[in-house]
Amino acid sequence: MMTLGRDPVVKETAMNEKLALFLPSLVGGGAERVMVNLANSMAAKGVNVDLALANAEGAYKNQVAQNVNIVDFKSERSLSSFPKLVGYLRREKPKALISALEHTNVLAIWAKRLALVPTKNIITEHISSSFITYAAGYTPSKLRATLYAMRFTYPLAEKIVTVSQGVADDLVQTIGINKNKIEVIYNPVLNDAMFQKAEQPIDHPWFREEQPPVLLGVGRLEPQKDFPNLLRAFALLRKKQMARLVILGEGNLRGQLEALVKELGIEEDVQLPGFHSNPYAFMKRADVFVLSSVLEGLPTVLIEAMALGTPVVSTDCKSGPKEILGGSGYGTLVPAQNPEALATAIEKTLNSPKQPIDQNKLKRYTSDEATKNYLRVAGFKV
Numbered sequence: 001m002m003t004l005g006r007d008p009v010v011k012e013t014a015m016n017e018k019l020a021l022f023l024p025s026l027v028g029g030g031a032e033r034v035m036v037n038l039a040n041s042m043a044a045k046g047v048n049v050d051l052a053l054a055n056a057e058g059a060y061k062n063q064v065a066q067n068v069n070i071v072d073f074k075s076e077r078s079l080s081s082f083p084k085l086v087g088y089l090r091r092e093k094p095k096a097l098i099s100a101l102e103h104t105n106v107l108a109i110w111a112k113r114l115a116l117v118p119t120k121n122i123i124t125e126h127i128s129s130s131f132i133t134y135a136a137g138y139t140p141s142k143l144r145a146t147l148y149a150m151r152f153t154y155p156l157a158e159k160i161v162t163v164s165q166g167v168a169d170d171l172v173q174t175i176g177i178n179k180n181k182i183e184v185i186y187n188p189v190l191n192d193a194m195f196q197k198a199e200q201p202i203d204h205p206w207f208r209e210e211q212p213p214v215l216l217g218v219g220r221l222e223p224q225k226d227f228p229n230l231l232r233a234f235a236l237l238r239k240k241q242m243a244r245l246v247i248l249g250e251g252n253l254r255g256q257l258e259a260l261v262k263e264l265g266i267e268e269d270v271q272l273p274g275f276h277s278n279p280y281a282f283m284k285r286a287d288v289f290v291l292s293s294v295l296e297g298l299p300t301v302l303i304e305a306m307a308l309g310t311p312v313v314s315t316d317c318k319s320g321p322k323e324i325l326g327g328s329g330y331g332t333l334v335p336a337q338n339p340e341a342l343a344t345a346i347e348k349t350l351n352s353p354k355q356p357i358d359q360n361k362l363k364r365y366t367s368d369e370a371t372k373n374y375l376r377v378a379g380f381k382v
Contacts, residue, residue, distance in 0.1 A: 019378055020050040020071075020094040020119075022085065022108050024078040024101065026058030029220060030300055031100045031126040033060055034163075037188045038098075040065040041371040047380065052088060054081035059275055082107050089115035096120040096378035102146055106153045113156065121157040122377060127297040128170040128319055150175050159377050161185050163298035166319020183377060188370035189300045190307050190362060198280035198308050206271075207285045212242040213350055216286035216310075218279045218301045219293070221251030221272075226315070226337065228260055230292035233342035235264040240347060243269065248282060250275045284308045288349050294336050296320035303365045306330060306357055313345045330357045
């Protein structure tokens with residue numbers, strides 16, 4: 001198990017100051033999981049944390065620590081929560097408000113200005129803005145409106161945090177943000193709870209002894225993740241050797257993916273069990289973890305699989321994978337949307353000895369490191 005360092009708790013002078021995080025909900029997405037990890041880690045250091053939610057529903061709700069205060073605006077949409085967010089800021093006056101996701105970031109900035117409070121706006125970007133249309137399924141008109149709102153509103157934030165240098169560079173080029181306003185803080189991915197969950201048993205026949213190798217993919221069933229690419233690569237692999245594929249996640253493309261599985265004739269060797277609250281136990285036992293995305297910000301699942309010692313194969317998409325794997329000597333990068341290259345890399349990885357990973361290179365992805373940096377940006381002394 002990776003040994004995680006312990007930074008000192010927040011100094012007593014700051015412990016009564018409140019820090020708020022704002023999200024639409026706690027559905028099973030990467031940004032939501034990162035924000036929950038961040039809230040939990042901050043609270044563990046003695047920070048008074050509010051997790052403000054347009055609607056406090058979603059798969060990650062039961063992962064919020066008891067010492068994190070959930071503020072539920074009980075709104076059907078993020079936009080309808082705006083007046084409640086303004087009221088909350090006027091009433092509680094948190095030292096800083098950290099938000100994630102484009103539309104939520106815009107609301108957070110305007111809410112702070114309308115509330116007339118000294119709260120520090122910190123917005124976070126988890127994905128390349130030039131690919132918002134592909135990632136979120138935006139129509140061209142909605143994309144134009146979103147990018148316009150970002151160009152007009154983002155410069156009003158006190159600080160913009162991006163999860164990778166690639167996302168930062170994209171914001172500068174696409175939105176025209178002053179690079180001096182941006183700070184790169186890698187996601188708080190690795191923590192003791194993750195390693196403990198990875199040790200929990202799996203009640204799944206494919207992961208028992210003397211079974212064929214299992215490939216694992218994890219993520220929303222959405223265009224960004226390009227699971228059709230993974231399915232086609234797996235079909236090519238199956239023509240050469242026995243293997244199985246499990247994809248954990250839920251999303252709008254489930255029907256299309258299930259149809260493609262049948263079309264490719266791989267029904268017996270592919271499972272899509274849906275969202276799982278403990279993907280780490282699957283990661284630790286998988287023979288290869290595969291990231292097939294066409295775009296990312298900083299793919300946390302890739303970091304998690306590496307930390308758990310699982311061999312990884314990833315598309316060299318914009319942005320994130322190269323920033324993680326480049327120079328690490330671990331894992332394989334292949335061109336995006338190329339099932340032949342992906343199948344070849346998976347086959348080679350399955351039939352090669354495991355590569356050791358230098359755990360020191362993963363320190364920048366620990367919850368302690370990320371939390372320390374976020375608290376510094378928010379104005380807390382640690």
